[in-house]
Amino acid sequence: MVALIVAVAAAVSVYIFIYYNFLKGVKCKSDVSLNGRTVIVTGANTGIGKETALDMARRGARVVLACRSKDRAEAAVLDIRRVSDNNQVVFMHLDLASLKSVRAFAETFLKSEPQLHILINNAGVGLVGKTEDGFSMGVGVNHFGHFLLTNLLLERLKQCVPSRVVVLASETYRMVGLDFSKLSRTEPGHTNGFLDYAHSKLCNVLFARELSNRLEGTNVTCYSVHPGVVNTEVFRHLNRWLMLILVPVAALLFRDPEGGAQTSIHCAVQEGIERFSGRYFSDCRVREVVAHARDDAVARKLWEFSERMVGLSPRVSAVDLNPSSHRLLFSCPCSCLCPFQTSLMIIIISGVL
Numbered sequence: 001m002v003a004l005i006v007a008v009a010a011a012v013s014v015y016i017f018i019y020y021n022f023l024k025g026v027k028c029k030s031d032v033s034l035n036g037r038t039v040i041v042t043g044a045n046t047g048i049g050k051e052t053a054l055d056m057a058r059r060g061a062r063v064v065l066a067c068r069s070k071d072r073a074e075a076a077v078l079d080i081r082r083v084s085d086n087n088q089v090v091f092m093h094l095d096l097a098s099l100k101s102v103r104a105f106a107e108t109f110l111k112s113e114p115q116l117h118i119l120i121n122n123a124g125v126g127l128v129g130k131t132e133d134g135f136s137m138g139v140g141v142n143h144f145g146h147f148l149l150t151n152l153l154l155e156r157l158k159q160c161v162p163s164r165v166v167v168l169a170s171e172t173y174r175m176v177g178l179d180f181s182k183l184s185r186t187e188p189g190h191t192n193g194f195l196d197y198a199h200s201k202l203c204n205v206l207f208a209r210e211l212s213n214r215l216e217g218t219n220v221t222c223y224s225v226h227p228g229v230v231n232t233e234v235f236r237h238l239n240r241w242l243m244l245i246l247v248p249v250a251a252l253l254f255r256d257p258e259g260g261a262q263t264s265i266h267c268a269v270q271e272g273i274e275r276f277s278g279r280y281f282s283d284c285r286v287r288e289v290v291a292h293a294r295d296d297a298v299a300r301k302l303w304e305f306s307e308r309m310v311g312l313s314p315r316v317s318a319v320d321l322n323p324s325s326h327r328l329l330f331s332c333p334c335s336c337l338c339p340f341q342t343s344l345m346i347i348i349i350s351g352v353l
């Protein structure tokens with residue numbers, strides 16, 4: 001009996017040691033106040049976005065939760081106001097799966113809010129399906145929706161310098177090469193939710209890079225972020241059997257949402273990181289990205305392509321942009337998050353999400 005108690009105590013101690021030293025991640029050290037600053041966080045009603053918004057509110061910012069579900073967002077507003085003791089937390093409707101909704105959000109925001117200092121493009125999905133405008137869901141929400149949103153708010157950010165844009169990406173960006181034909185709404189996107197998600201995350205990394213190039217000298221800086229592998233609702237669309245495996249694994253081994261928010265917070269507020277504008281961060285540190293995610297020519301091409309796709313400049317067909325860069329670094333025959341992908345995700349927990 002004594003031996004059993006000692007073994008359990010030893011196992012718990014080892015787990016606590018591993019969790020706090022390797023899994024939880026580092027905390028943003030900045031104590032910068034955001035009094036008088038305005039922050040937008042997209043997808044802030046749950047997960048990493050909600051924790052990020054809470055931190056911004058605790059620092060005294062006026063925080064706009066840009067969310068698609070009124071009920072879920074209003075519940076989050078009440079929670080964040082209560083915990084942060086800051087009443088300057090408001091909800092504005094934004095559905096990133098609709099370019100019309102993105103335009104409506106920007107119009108309402110620009111009319112009602114005189115300032116914008118920090119834009120955090122946090123919302124994300126990994127679902128199969130199409131957006132209202134015919135893009136694949138992951139790329140449409142995670143990239144095109146945020147691309148349009150950022151462009152529509154850019155002048156306001158420039159008027160409020162120093163200001164920042166933070167883009168939630170993911171280590172999955174490594175798994176695919178950029179394929180313009182899969183970004184177009186005239187061609188079928190990835191029929192596989194995981195690959196579509198990875199593709200959108202590569203777009204996020206390239207978008208932050210090109211945005212920073214375009215903003216050079218303006219005092220608006222931007223950063224892409226990998227939050228770690230975080231126990232949030234991002235897996236809510238998996239089937240019941242996969243959830244049975246994933247829930248305990250996630251509870252034990254994934255970061256909590258507060259830990260997952262630290263790198264976003266760091267990139268939003270940490271002083272002295274401006275020289276790293278356009279770069280990719282994880283665990284509150286700048287990281288080198290793989291070669292295909294730091295190609296400035298591809299980043300520029302993606303920007304021009306995206307401008308056309310969201311209607312910021314005349315449309316062009318995907319073929320005109322030469323989709324020759326089609327390259328898949330990972331492939332799965334399934335059309336959704338299947339057991340193979342889930343097992344893969346679990347096995348490569350140490351950073352691939």
Ligand SMILES: NC(=O)c1ccc[n+]([C@@H]2O[C@H](COP(=O)([O-])OP(=O)(O)OC[C@H]3O[C@@H](n4cnc5c(N)ncnc54)[C@H](OP(=O)(O)O)[C@@H]3O)[C@@H](O)[C@H]2O)c1
Nearest residue numbers: 043047048095096097122123124168170229230232233234
């Ligand atoms: N969790 C991880 O391990 C992990 C790893 C790497 C990167 N990330 C990235 O981190 C970000 C936050 O993810 P999370 O883990 O916190 O996920 P989450 O708990 O599922 O939260 C995602 C948020 O995005 C919102 N959203 C989804 N579709 C939207 C749309 N069409 N319009 C507006 N908002 C929409 C969701 O709103 P509803 O509640 O209404 O659905 C929710 O608020 C994502 O960009 C994700 O790709 C997460």
